[in-house]
Amino acid sequence: MTDLNQFREETKQWLDENCPPTMRKDAKGIKPKHIDEVWGGRNAKYKNPETKIWLDKLGEKGWTMPTVPSEYGGGGLSKEETKILQEEMMAIGTNSPLLSFGIWMLAPVLLEYGNEEQKREHLPRIIKGEIRWCQGYSEPGSGSDLASLATKAEDMGDHYLVNGQKVWTSYADKADWIFALVRTGPKEPKHDGISFLLIDMKTAGVSTKPITLISGKSPFCETFFDDVKVPKENLIGDLNRGWTIAKALLQHERKFISSFGLAGAGNGSGSSKKDLIGLAKSHYGETDGKIANDFFRAEVANHKIKEHAFGLTLQRAGDEGGKASAVASMFKYYGTEHNKERHELMIAASGKAGVAWDGNEFDESEKNLTKSWLRTKGNSIEGGTSEVQLNVISKRVLGLPS
Numbered sequence: 001m002t003d004l005n006q007f008r009e010e011t012k013q014w015l016d017e018n019c020p021p022t023m024r025k026d027a028k029g030i031k032p033k034h035i036d037e038v039w040g041g042r043n044a045k046y047k048n049p050e051t052k053i054w055l056d057k058l059g060e061k062g063w064t065m066p067t068v069p070s071e072y073g074g075g076g077l078s079k080e081e082t083k084i085l086q087e088e089m090m091a092i093g094t095n096s097p098l099l100s101f102g103i104w105m106l107a108p109v110l111l112e113y114g115n116e117e118q119k120r121e122h123l124p125r126i127i128k129g130e131i132r133w134c135q136g137y138s139e140p141g142s143g144s145d146l147a148s149l150a151t152k153a154e155d156m157g158d159h160y161l162v163n164g165q166k167v168w169t170s171y172a173d174k175a176d177w178i179f180a181l182v183r184t185g186p187k188e189p190k191h192d193g194i195s196f197l198l199i200d201m202k203t204a205g206v207s208t209k210p211i212t213l214i215s216g217k218s219p220f221c222e223t224f225f226d227d228v229k230v231p232k233e234n235l236i237g238d239l240n241r242g243w244t245i246a247k248a249l250l251q252h253e254r255k256f257i258s259s260f261g262l263a264g265a266g267n268g269s270g271s272s273k274k275d276l277i278g279l280a281k282s283h284y285g286e287t288d289g290k291i292a293n294d295f296f297r298a299e300v301a302n303h304k305i306k307e308h309a310f311g312l313t314l315q316r317a318g319d320e321g322g323k324a325s326a327v328a329s330m331f332k333y334y335g336t337e338h339n340k341e342r343h344e345l346m347i348a349a350s351g352k353a354g355v356a357w358d359g360n361e362f363d364e365s366e367k368n369l370t371k372s373w374l375r376t377k378g379n380s381i382e383g384g385t386s387e388v389q390l391n392v393i394s395k396r397v398l399g400l401p402s
Contacts, residue, residue, distance in 0.1 A: 300345060
């Protein structure tokens with residue numbers, strides 16, 4: 001038996017012994033329908049106690065971030081072992097219960113730019129879901145031109161004094177900590193005077209205000225810093241060199257957004273679980289088990305082919321083990337456009353229910369689909385607009401002149 005075969009058998013056994021019944025497929029192969037959306041953190045609540053049990057077991061094993069070295073709380077697995085773990089978790093119908101900006105964005109840059117003490121302090125708590133993170137990048141006057149940010153951090157000797165405002169801060173009202181870009185060098189050129197700072201949200205002077213979207217719901221907030229004292233050990237990387245970290249993190253964010261575009265998840269406005277093919281059959285009827293409308297069937301088939309090809313491309317990129325790079329802009333652009341197209345097709349296949357909004361004429365799933373469709377319009381803005389992604393692709397992937 002090879003080492004990988006042995007690892008597979010040991011993984012199967014561990015999953016069988018430790019994965020709670022409600023976190024896996026049942027004896028009939030039916031996946032669980034109701035699993036908590038778990039973001040972890042100091043104030044996390046769990047409707048299903050087994051969700052917390054599963055999070056604790058995976059966190060202790062380090063398998064929420066299996067490739068991170070074990071000395072930082074990760075699984076210490078190789079690329080090949082991680083793929084086996086993912087295959088075996090998929091086989092029993094389970095996955096990591098933890099949704100985390102700490103995992104998707106902060107942890108990779110901590111590994112690259114953080115010092116040893118920072119890695120040992122923050123990575124284990126990210127991996128175990130003990131701290132919920134949010135991102136403080138955009139400001140009222142600094143969106144696509146992020147380098148013009150004005151939130152400042154003044155050197156006060158033993159700490160920084162932070163003043164300013166962030167906007168579109170997802171889940172800031174629920175987060176424990178924020179990783180933020182601040183201006184520490186007011187006299188330097190705008191890209192050269194930015195630093196990357198970690199701030200505890202319970203620090204005096206930090207406040208948040210939710211932003212309501214057209215759907216009536218929103219994960220977004222305004223975040224305010226009024227004379228907030230931040231210890232100097234919370235500076236990641238070198239002073240005034242945060243722009244390099246910011247760009248690296250954005251590539252990780254774009255890679256994450258592209259994968260969500262493929263999954264059709266994370267719409268932040270009440271999700272719709274409707275299936276495109278099922279909707280089309282319901283609206284247009286069936287012929288021999290196929291969508292009866294030839295034109296729409298061809299549209300759906302084309303979309304599904306592109307979806308499969310995109311999924312294989314993402315998997316291949318992951319298998320190659322490359323760090324996040326400008327190529328992530330290609331994935332982000334395609335993933336967001338693909339998600340928008342999926343929802344356009346779903347709306348078209350819903351008939352008059354595609355404009356469901358309020359009242360008793362429509363059920364909640366139909367209303368949620370409309371809200372999800374509207375929410376996808378923001379996919380091409382968040383994480384860098386589609387225009388920004390195309391600029392990155394043209395310059396840094398294709399090597400075209402500015």
